[in-house]
Amino acid sequence: MSNLMFRTCPETGLKVHGPAEALIKANAVVAVVFLLIGGLFGLLVALTRWQAIHLLPADLFYLALTAHGADVLVFWIIFFEVALLYFASAILLNCRLATPRIAWAAFFLMLAGAVMANVAVLQGESSVMFTSYVPMKAAPHFYLGLILFAVGTLVAVAVFFGTLVIAKQEKTYSGSVPLVTFGAVTAAIIAVYTIASGAIILIPTFLWSVGLVGEIDTLTYRIVWWGFGHSSQQINVAAQVACWYAVAALTVGAKPISEKVSRFAFLLYICFLLLASAHHLLVDPGISSEWKVFNTSYALFLAVLGSMIHGMSVPGAIEVAQRKNGFAHGVFTWLRKAPWGNPAFAGMFLSVILFGFLGGITGVIMGTEQLNIIIHNTLYVPGHFHGTVVAGTTLAFMSITYLVVPLIFRRELIFKRLAQLQPYLFGLGAMGISVFMMAAGTLGVSRRHWDMAFSDAPFSFDYPPAAFMMMGLNGMSAIVASLGGVAFIVVIVGSILFGKKRDDAFAKENPVIFQGSGATVAHHGDAGSLKIPGTTILVAVFFLSFVLYYFVNWKYLSEVWPLS
Amino acid sequence: MALTPPDDRLWWKQPLHGIELSWITISFLWGLLMFGMMVYWHLTGDQNLSNEAYRINPDVYAEKVEAAAEEYMVREDENSGMPVVHPPPGSDVYMLARLWEWWPILELEEGKEYRLHLSSLDWMHGFSLQPANINLQIHPNYEMVLTVTPDKAGEYGVVCNEYCGIGHHQMLGKLIVVK
Amino acid sequence: MAEPDQPEEQAPSTDTEDHAEKIPAMQSLLDNHFLLLFIGVAVPAVLYTIWGVMEVAHIPIAN
Ligand code: HEM
Numbered sequence: 108m109s110n111l112m113f114r115t116c117p118e119t120g121l122k123v124h125g126p127a128e129a130l131i132k133a134n135a136v137v138a139v140v141f142l143l144i145g146g147l148f149g150l151l152v153a154l155t156r157w158q159a160i161h162l163l164p165a166d167l168f169y170l171a172l173t174a175h176g177a178d179v180l181v182f183w184i185i186f187f188e189v190a191l192l193y194f195a196s197a198i199l200l201n202c203r204l205a206t207p208r209i210a211w212a213a214f215f216l217m218l219a220g221a222v223m224a225n226v227a228v229l230q231g232e233s234s235v236m237f238t239s240y241v242p243m244k245a246a247p248h249f250y251l252g253l254i255l256f257a258v259g260t261l262v263a264v265a266v267f268f269g270t271l272v273i274a275k276q277e278k279t280y281s282g283s284v285p286l287v288t289f290g291a292v293t294a295a296i297i298a299v300y301t302i303a304s305g306a307i308i309l310i311p312t313f314l315w316s317v318g319l320v321g322e323i324d325t326l327t328y329r330i331v332w333w334g335f336g337h338s339s340q341q342i343n344v345a346a347q348v349a350c351w352y353a354v355a356a357l358t359v360g361a362k363p364i365s366e367k368v369s370r371f372a373f374l375l376y377i378c379f380l381l382l383a384s385a386h387h388l389l390v391d392p393g394i395s396s397e398w399k400v401f402n403t404s405y406a407l408f409l410a411v412l413g414s415m416i417h418g419m420s421v422p423g424a425i426e427v428a429q430r431k432n433g434f435a436h437g438v439f440t441w442l443r444k445a446p447w448g449n450p451a452f453a454g455m456f457l458s459v460i461l462f463g464f465l466g467g468i469t470g471v472i473m474g475t476e477q478l479n480i481i482i483h484n485t486l487y488v489p490g491h492f493h494g495t496v497v498a499g500t501t502l503a504f505m506s507i508t509y510l511v512v513p514l515i516f517r518r519e520l521i522f523k524r525l526a527q528l529q530p531y532l533f534g535l536g537a538m539g540i541s542v543f544m545m546a547a548g549t550l551g552v553s554r555r556h557w558d559m560a561f562s563d564a565p566f567s568f569d570y571p572p573a574a575f576m577m578m579g580l581n582g583m584s585a586i587v588a589s590l591g592g593v594a595f596i597v598v599i600v601g602s603i604l605f606g607k608k609r610d611d612a613f614a615k616e617n618p619v620i621f622q623g624s625g626a627t628v629a630h631h632g633d634a635g636s637l638k639i640p641g642t643t644i645l646v647a648v649f650f651l652s653f654v655l656y657y658f659v660n661w662k663y664l665s666e667v668w669p670l671s
Numbered sequence: 672m673a674l675t676p677p678d679d680r681l682w683w684k685q686p687l688h689g690i691e692l693s694w695i696t697i698s699f700l701w702g703l704l705m706f707g708m709m710v711y712w713h714l715t716g717d718q719n720l721s722n723e724a725y726r727i728n729p730d731v732y733a734e735k736v737e738a739a740a741e742e743y744m745v746r747e748d749e750n751s752g753m754p755v756v757h758p759p760p761g762s763d764v765y766m767l768a769r770l771w772e773w774w775p776i777l778e779l780e781e782g783k784e785y786r787l788h789l790s791s792l793d794w795m796h797g798f799s800l801q802p803a804n805i806n807l808q809i810h811p812n813y814e815m816v817l818t819v820t821p822d823k824a825g826e827y828g829v830v831c832n833e834y835c836g837i838g839h840h841q842m843l844g845k846l847i848v849v850k
Numbered sequence: 851m852a853e854p855d856q857p858e859e860q861a862p863s864t865d866t867e868d869h870a871e872k873i874p875a876m877q878s879l880l881d882n883h884f885l886l887l888f889i890g891v892a893v894p895a896v897l898y899t900i901w902g903v904m905e906v907a908h909i910p911i912a913n
């Protein structure tokens with residue numbers, strides 16, 4: 108292998124494989140473009156659901172909602188994840204990327220698929236939502252686009268695993284892979300099952316749409332489709348936790364408190380996280396409660412245990428590092444003195460908090476078999492997942508992008524003040540979208556619905572006035588989130604195009620990553636010495652909110668008509 | 672760092688910190704409790720789905736609904752002309768979903784138990800009884816049966832909350848509970 | 851749950867490094883990414899997908 112293909116990163120000392128770097132750039136850029144397109148559709152959708160504005164006509168609303176779901180949930184997230192996989196394998200392991208040509212083929216396949224699906228949606232014959240439940244039919248190239256995209260992703264995941272093999276053979280690292288890489292391994296494993304489920308259900312659906320296959324069973328469709336749809340969200344969870352660890356390491360020098368505990372938590376994800384696809388099937392006919400309860404609980408909530416472990420070990424690692432960095436006194440000095448003006452750190456920490464409090468707690472509640480009766484298909488559902496995938500994953504990916512631009516694109520950030528503000532703006536907006544949609548959902552309002560006033564319906568029915576107010580507040584939050592999204596794109600695209608080039612000399616003088624000693628935490632026999640009082644309080648507050656809100660929902664349920 | 676291989680080659684042997692162990696234990700027990708709560712509610716709670724369901728041809732289901740509607744129809748709704756069906760308490764009551772209506776209007780008595788049958792004749796729909804806030808996924812080819820006891824008189828909307836095409840937001844049905 | 855003291859066993863698939871001290875079994879499981887891949891696909895395939903589709907197959911026909 109020629110050394111010409113490598114450069115040495117002046118800041119981290121890592122050997123960076125040129126072709127890997129180029130692929131990371133390409134996937135990240137395309138991801139951001141889909142975020143822009145999808146985010147715009149999101150704004151249009153939110154302004155339509157704000158009843159006082161009611162922007163789009165019904166057909167365009169359903170079209171925009173389909174495009175929004177596909178572009179942000181599938182294309183933005185997965186392109187970015189492919190970039191993360193290449194980073195966590197080739198770059199972190201000091202290794203060459205396996206078969207860059209095939210990785211490019213994967214990239215173009217994914218791009219072709221994403222464009223094809225978008226064209227199908229914009230042509231107007233495929234407003235079926237990204238779930239595309241049969242027997243509602245989309246144009247064949249809608250399914251074909253999704254299939255091409257999935258195949259491309261599967262190839263990219265194979266390149267990732269191939270790179271792991273090469274790194275091991277060529278001994279580019281010693282011992283175990285870094286924790287962030289292990290998180291990426293978790294994400295990739297989840298991706299394999301996810302894509303397999305997608306292929307198993309979308310290929311027959313495509314054949315059905317061109318008339319080669321007869322009827323497709325709707326219950327089977329929902330079971331297998333959610334093995335794809337929900338699992339893809341679990342890729343996000345694993346990838347986003349890996350991002351948290353990475354950003355915490357790069358911005359404050361955080362080290363995992365315990366490799367053992369963090370990796371064990373990822374193992375719980377690998378074993379049990381995917382069972383939760385059952386969250387979507389809790390009020391479907393004919394499936395036994397045994398299946399529902401076992402799967403929806405991720406086998407006794409073992410995957411939730413994994414998340415709760417990360418929920419302590421990420422802030423805990425930050426606290427330990429900050430205390431070593433000189434903020435040791437008091438309970439929360441370490442947090443107050445954290446680099447809140449660094450958008451990478453701010454975005455990461457907001458992502459941890461918002462994901463835990465908004466997305467995490469509500470997800471477990473919705474995924475409780477009986478509680479789902481009062482939540483299924485209401486706006487509570489999109490409210491919940493804007494807490495996970497927007498305030499959590501998207502914000503985490505944005506935060507790491509603030510490091511990718513100087514380190515991989517080797518450009519200075521432009522508009523630094525705007526960049527500093529951006530995580531707060533986007534975080535606040537995302538929080539609003541999440542909270543207000545959940546509030547409307549608690550009042551019973553349907554998701555994916557153009558007219559909550561039912562003006563064209565044969566009967567009349569009125570949701571409570573508070574629900575209309577919530578959708579107004581949701582619209583306002585959407586504007587804030589969109590401003591945050593636009594700010595992100597302006598800063599990132601602007602920096603890539605016009606930012607000052609960071610050559611090696613410049614980078615050495617103006618490092619972006621944390622320059623401290625890199626606090627070492629856990630060594631043999633220092634079990635007694637861990638001091639994280641601030642994190643302990645945060646975790647206690649989280650736990651109490653969780654318990655309280657959990658039982659509040661059982662109270663709501665107990666007021667519903669008796670059912671059996 | 673999380674970005675480099677663990678310093679300690681045998682990292683699995685590192686001791687567990689007391690605080691981590693406590694948090695893991697608390698979280699694990701909380702998970703068990705949440706799991707137990709679902710089981711407990713099945714045993715003692717009043718709101719559980721039976722999961723009783725049958726495979727059925729949509730035409731056959733439509734005939735059943737129509738037969739029941741004919742037998743127990745009490746009047747027609749003034750505006751829509753849709754039949755209002757008042758079946759005897761304790762009996763089987765039927766509603767169907769189709770593009771884009773819930774048919775017919777059911778009139779039930781407060782505090783009485785009914786076996787409610789639901790199915791779709793075409794695409795998937797979502798049965799969202801408001802403001803009671805009961806939400807169920809309705810499939811074609813599957814007949815779902817659940818026992819309900821309306822506990823509050825009033826007029827309820829049956830919103831369709833599964834996207835079912837361009838008429839989805841017009842798909843509103845009615846269910847009346849009388850004293 | 852994580853046990854502080856794992857018995858030291860020689861794992862079936864060994865690290866190629868020539869250290870004297872044995873790698874704990876859990877550690878070598880976590881280092882064996884392809885075994886993890888197998889577990890991560892097999893567990894949901896059996897418990898979620900296959901069991902779920904069997905549930906659907908067992909729904910009786912209406913009379
Ligand atoms: C500017 C930012 C965003 C705004 C204003 C926004 C707003 C909305 C609104 C109002 C809905 C409609 C809910 C309904 O009527 O059912 C929605 C749906 C959705 N959003 Fe967003 N969103 C944003 C960003 C995102 C991002 C970044 C993601 C994913 C990463 C995302 C994923 C989704 C998905 C999957 C749906 C459901 C689509 C469906 O029901 O088929 N959104 N969003």
Ligand SMILES: [Cu+2]
Pocket residue numbers: 768769771795796797831832833834835839842
């Ligand atoms: Cu409908």
Ligand SMILES: [Cu+2]
Pocket residue numbers: 796797831832833834835836839840842
């Ligand atoms: Cu509908």
